[in-house]
Amino acid sequence: MRKFQSLRVGVFDSGIGGLTVLKELYRQLPSESILYFADSARLPYGIRSPEEILQYVREILVWMTKQDVKMIIMACNTSSALALDLVRTEFSIPILGVILPGAKAAVERGKRIGVLATSATVASNAYLNALLEIEPNIDVWQIPCPKLVPLIEQNRIHDPHTLEVVSQYLSPLLDRNIDTLIYGCTHYRHLAKVFREILPASISIVDPAQYVVLAAEREMKLLGIKNPSNPLPTRFCVSGDPEKFALLSRSWLGYTPVVENTSLPHIICQNNFGIENGL
Ligand code: DGL
Numbered sequence: 196m197r198k199f200q201s202l203r204v205g206v207f208d209s210g211i212g213g214l215t216v217l218k219e220l221y222r223q224l225p226s227e228s229i230l231y232f233a234d235s236a237r238l239p240y241g242i243r244s245p246e247e248i249l250q251y252v253r254e255i256l257v258w259m260t261k262q263d264v265k266m267i268i269m270a271c272n273t274s275s276a277l278a279l280d281l282v283r284t285e286f287s288i289p290i291l292g293v294i295l296p297g298a299k300a301a302v303e304r305g306k307r308i309g310v311l312a313t314s315a316t317v318a319s320n321a322y323l324n325a326l327l328e329i330e331p332n333i334d335v336w337q338i339p340c341p342k343l344v345p346l347i348e349q350n351r352i353h354d355p356h357t358l359e360v361v362s363q364y365l366s367p368l369l370d371r372n373i374d375t376l377i378y379g380c381t382h383y384r385h386l387a388k389v390f391r392e393i394l395p396a397s398i399s400i401v402d403p404a405q406y407v408v409l410a411a412e413r414e415m416k417l418l419g420i421k422n423p424s425n426p427l428p429t430r431f432c433v434s435g436d437p438e439k440f441a442l443l444s445r446s447w448l449g450y451t452p453v454v455e456n457t458s459l460p461h462i463i464c465q466n467n468f469g470i471e472n473g474l
Pocket of ligand 1: 344381
């Protein structure tokens, strides 16, 4: 058991979105050691096909499971929407996604729920299905927001154009009188100030990052793999430019991370259910 306690929690996203989950891990589970991976060479995921997303997730998981991790958190709604159910049947390590924890939290807050997410997440209807399965007597509206991740990754958080874009995406939800908004993409919390500027205070914002970490804690307790103390420094790995990632993440993290460049194993997929090599 001691061995598991000292292993890391693997966290991944396409880019800096998953840092919002990392921050929740620092806040709620400060004793855990973390491995953070950003597939920055291939972002944004939200405009990719379901097959591409599944392939990328498999490649990340194959690599991550070789890195001394005890649990993996998909800090990416797009990956959770398109790949979670399938990869859970392929890998023996516990894997958590953000959608179910986010949906459960949202139905406790309201009955008229708006979801902003990437185009791939919206097209999958993963939030719609999860929300209605938990509570059929609610209304749900989903809006694809393809412009937001590029703006955040270009560090244009304070750009007036970003405020305009967010207003446009929120406008149909405000017309529907939503009472609850889900950040259906982990990048969006980077724009929390912009959202709060536009949304009336009466609308609750649900950030699934907060709830996936609660779920991770429950699971770790259940499995007896919680680290009691002394975390290792977070290890950051990216598939793209390490310096760019370090620079972008600095203001959110409050320190400049040391970032490694990582090449992922290439996996040849036979079809959605079989993998020729890599596993
Ligand atoms: N942050 C991810 C999500 O939660 C991925 C966004 C993207 O790369 O398009 O969906």
